[in-house]
Amino acid sequence: MSKKIFIVFWLILLCNTLYSQHAISGKIALQGQAIASNVHIHIGQKIIRSDVSGGYLAANLPAGRTPISVSYVGYQSIDTIVDLKTNLTINFRLKVNTTNLNEVVVQAKAKGESSSNPAHIVNLQSIEKYSNQTLGDALTEVAGVSTLKTGNAVVKPIINGLYGSRVAVLNNNVKLEDQQWGSEHAPNFDINSANKITVIKGASALQYGGDAIGGLVLIEPLSVKKDTLFGRTILNYDTNGRGGSISSSIHKGNSKAWSWNALATLKYIGDKTAPDYILSNTANRGASFSGDIKYDAIKYNISASYSYYKSVIGILSASHTGNVNDLYQSINNKIPAIINDFSYDINNPKQDVTHHIAKVNFNYYFNESAFLAVQYAYQYNKRLEYDVRRAEYNDTAALDLDLKTSTINVDFQKKAHDWNLKSGVTGSFQNNYADPATAIRPLIPNYDKIDLGAYGIASYSLPNNFTIDGGLRYDFSKIDATKYYQKSRWEERGYDTTFPEFITEDFGTQWLTKPSFTFHNLSASAGIQKKTANNWHFFANASFASRNPNPSEFFSDGLHHSTGVIELGDLNLDKEQSTKISLTIRKKINQFSIEINPYINYIKNYIYLKPVGFETTIRGAFPVWEYQQTDARLMGVDLQTQWDINKSWQHSFAMAYVKGDDRTENQPLIDMPPFNLYNKISFSKKEWHDLTLELKSEIVTKQNRYADNNFSTNIINNNELQAVVVDISTPPPAYHLLHFYSQMKFDTFKNVNTTVAFSVQNIMNVSYRDYLNRQRFFADEMGRSFQVQLKFNY
Amino acid sequence: MKTMQKLNKFKTYALIMATVVTLSSCSNDDTNDAPVNEEELITTVTVIYTPVGGGTAITLQYKDLDGEGANAPVITASGNFEKNKTYNGVLTFKNELTDPAEDITLEIIEEGVDHQVFYQTTGTVNAFTYDTAASNLDANGLPVGLQSVFTTTNAATGTLTVTLRHQPNKTASNVASGDITNAAGSTDAEVSFPISVL
Incomplete structure (x- = not known):
């Protein structure tokens, strides 16, 4: 809207000087239309609308300089100032706007943010640094977000101590349904297709579902609104893994009519290396494509998009253990049992995952302040996991799951003078199919799931920069599963007395059962925001949310090879209910800004795995852990500071601490991120080809609060059975890593900007293990790596 | 409005x-898949020890028909070993959940280079050794270990633990002579039997 506005209006002055309170009234017309109703008019502090005949009236206005702004979607706004001394009649005529509609709708806040719970954004510049890595890695830029890993390539975000089904990841407004319950299942998403990533801690963003009690990750792709065509190509090479990636995208923007985007990424990486040895079978490959096409009209736009993601990831050979003694040996030997020469090959165990998303969107703008969005999305996730097996079974997946999800969302948003309203409904249907061709009893059974939800969110601005907001959501969920239970297990679980109605057929040693569960959940969020004149900014939010048990919590009944534990689900589980209170305080003092975010999250019926005993199988005795519920409490604080020391130097700091407790058992919760501190000092100089140099220090302390789930097993030593402790609980020691990043920009060719970046991860080549890496029992983390990145913008 | x-x-x-x-x-x-056929599962481990020069053969058997199910395995020894005798043992692995039962031993022999059986004893029971016959070796001339030899002397009691390792490091120190310590790999079966020599 940079064009200077052409104003056509007539002023008719009528004298009436009796009161210091005045009124302004008149008629509004649109170019090509005599009468314009529902036109938005700001007069001083008031916001009014024209009536059906195009007339408007603003009464009780104080005398003096009064700004007037008249706007209507698709037409050029008029801004003027009148010196109000008397009642005025002003008629306006608005001209048709030739620029884009979307630019009128300015979104000041991050997507999904409620005004009382600020979101955290990872911008494109940071995202590009992680071009060769994963979504989870990029999210660690936000204080309070850590990662749960399986090796280097399977990375899941942990938000304020919670992960898995408790954290929702939305890719381009579609909630990823990709077997996210599993700790070895990373979000199926190519980091290169993100333009902006927003993290919302806690369940305050009710429009995206009521069950994300940990938080939300919102990924938005690039959408260009200007009339332009441009592209970007990023090339990466990493010495550790001797591989890299190439990602190329092309964007056609348009203010009106058609625009489109297309992006493709390929990744090819070999075995990673720890400081002392090769991490055999950790190679990975990736291929992804995403594209969308959009048509913009004055009052609506319509778009369709498709994305494809494929990833094949090798799982460290040494992490495949058969029984508890193997695990004991791995933990105690300190070095992986299998170390081969470097290779690009991927052998079993491995994961092979494909994810498709197709969707259509329709947005309709009633006027500048109200719009309706309709979205239909279809997702298909295919997960194949291959294990080390005998003979012909080596080529047969050990786990073969097809997950299909259809979702419809209808959202309506309306902004008024002081009000901002959002409401919507959502419906989704999901089908999971576990292929029996694996010849292994499936971890997750076949099921159909229906979810229906409706929400409403409102925020209200009071004078003096004070905002209150609140929201309510209702969700209905029904799951119908089909599962074969071994009769021995069915009885051991006591289901013969608690759930006899689920049995549908007798198959000798097994029952065919059809468990069915229905849930009705309410979620709510409320909070306040206040900004003071001296740069203090306060946010306080309380949210209440419920999460239903996921299929693995209900139905697991088998050995988990990476932990050497038999995990048992429980059909008796009830939903988890979280009540979180979070406070955010921001303060800016000259060149220094600080944000501190303490929170407390009470979770009733928190679902977790609890050790309950041992069972003997053909591979020996295994500890048995079952899903149980307890009352948990997570409390912590995230802190971030930013200091612009001078024009060239900058310092930033982030730290996060979380304390998780099982309040029933009176012991710490497992897998809580240890206290971590990040310091980054950067130097930049625009004159020297935009030179940027960064040195980052990462300190992760030892997690001293953990549940002791150690167990003992018998090994034979000198003809004696000897009881030894399998230490699966003690967290690894603290570590300190240094990373370096540098980049420069060049205009190499006409119309091409080239950015060259060179970085070093783990400069000191430190050997360490990460408490939140599932492979910490088997091998060290990656050692030093040098990375080169070339980026071309054209 | x-x-x-x-x-x-x-x-x-x-x-x-x-x-x-x-x-x-x-x-x-509304059609359901049949239950998964766990063809790869080992339900039954059997070792039959036949005395050299005649006598009663001893059968040691471990049977767990519900795999990872809740039922405990059934472990049986057909009798006691005699003193001062040499027994030749033959080990078999079966899946008795399929009909007919599948003999998994054949797969292990086929993939001999990727498998090795280890015998460990506790108490006063003498050590079990590998049969040196060519049929007990893999393509690289290293033991698979399905055939074992147990030589008794005096009366003894204790246990025998039979372990089947998948993808062991057969060239690691002492592994070829039957010492499991450095074998690594992953365990496909590990079963213990009570042994009495009377």
Whole structure:
């Protein structure tokens, strides 16, 4: 809207000087239309609308300089100032706007943010640094977000101590349904297709579902609104893994009519290396494509998009253990049992995952302040996991799951003078199919799931920069599963007395059962925001949310090879209910800004795995852990500071601490991120080809609060059975890593900007293990790596 | 207000549509897959020790017909070993959940280079050794270990633990002579039997 506005209006002055309170009234017309109703008019502090005949009236206005702004979607706004001394009649005529509609709708806040719970954004510049890595890695830029890993390539975000089904990841407004319950299942998403990533801690963003009690990750792709065509190509090479990636995208923007985007990424990486040895079978490959096409009209736009993601990831050979003694040996030997020469090959165990998303969107703008969005999305996730097996079974997946999800969302948003309203409904249907061709009893059974939800969110601005907001959501969920239970297990679980109605057929040693569960959940969020004149900014939010048990919590009944534990689900589980209170305080003092975010999250019926005993199988005795519920409490604080020391130097700091407790058992919760501190000092100089140099220090302390789930097993030593402790609980020691990043920009060719970046991860080549890496029992983390990145913008 | 009403109507339609779509796709198939055939599972480990020069053969058997199910395995020894005798043992692995039962031993022999059986004893029981016959070796001349030799002397009691390792490091120190310590790999079976020599 940079064009200077052409104003056509007539002023008719009528004298009436009796009161210091005045009124302004008149008629509004649109170019090509005599009468314009529902036109938005700001007069001083008031916001009014024209009536059906195009007339408007603003009464009780104080005398003096009064700004007037008249706007209507698709037409050029008029801004003027009148010196109000008397009642005025002003008629306006608005001209048709030739620029884009979307630019009128300015979104000041991050997507999904409620005004009382600020979101955290990872911008494109940071995202590009992680071009060769994963979504989870990029999210660690936000204080309070850590990662749960399986090796280097399977990375899941942990938000304020919670992960898995408790954290929702939305890719381009579609909630990823990709077997996210599993700790070895990373979000199926190519980091290169993100333009902006927003993290919302806690369940305050009710429009995206009521069950994300940990938080939300919102990924938005690039959408260009200007009339332009441009592209970007990023090339990466990493010495550790001797591989890299190439990602190329092309964007056609348009203010009106058609625009489109297309992006493709390929990744090819070999075995990673720890400081002392090769991490055999950790190679990975990736291929992804995403594209969308959009048509913009004055009052609506319509778009369709498709994305494809494929990833094949090798799982460290040494992490495949058969029984508890193997695990004991791995933990105690300190070095992986299998170390081969470097290779690009991927052998079993491995994961092979494909994810498709197709969707259509329709947005309709009633006027500048109200719009309706309709979205239909279809997702298909295919997960194949291959294990080390005998003979012909080596080529047969050990786990073969097809997950299909259809979702419809209808959202309506309306902004008024002081009000901002959002409401919507959502419906989704999901089908999971576990292929029996694996010849292994499936971890997750076949099921159909229906979810229906409706929400409403409102925020209200009071004078003096004070905002209150609140929201309510209702969700209905029904799951119908089909599962074969071994009769021995069915009885051991006591289901013969608690759930006899689920049995549908007798198959000798097994029952065919059809468990069915229905849930009705309410979620709510409320909070306040206040900004003071001296740069203090306060946010306080309380949210209440419920999460239903996921299929693995209900139905697991088998050995988990990476932990050497038999995990048992429980059909008796009830939903988890979280009540979180979070406070955010921001303060800016000259060149220094600080944000501190303490929170407390009470979770009733928190679902977790609890050790309950041992069972003997053909591979020996295994500890048995079952899903149980307890009352948990997570409390912590995230802190971030930013200091612009001078024009060239900058310092930033982030730290996060979380304390998780099982309040029933009176012991710490497992897998809580240890206290971590990040310091980054950067130097930049625009004159020297935009030179940027960064040195980052990462300190992760030892997690001293953990549940002791150690167990003992018998090994034979000198003809004696000897009881030894399998230490699966003690967290690894603290570590300190240094990373370096540098980049420069060049205009190499006409119309091409080239950015060259060179970085070093783990400069000191430190050997360490990460408490939140599932492979910490088997091998060290990656050692030093040098990375080169070339980026071309054209 | 009018638009709001229209909108609500629209929302209602959308919800109905969503419900119809979801419910209609619900009743897609009522046919169930048969239970998974766990062909690879080992349910039964049997070692038959035949005394050299005649006598009663001893059968040691471990049977767990519900795999990872809750039922405990059944472990049996057909009798006691005699003193001062040499027994030749033959080990078999079976899956008795399939019909007919599948002999997994053949797969292990085929993939001999990727498998090795280890015998460990406790108490006063003498050590078990590998049979040196060529049929007990893999393609690289290293032991697979399905055939074992147990030489008794005096009376003894204790246990025998038989372990089948998949992808062991057969060239690691002492592994070829039957010492499991450096074998690594992953355990496919590990079963213990009570042994008495009378």
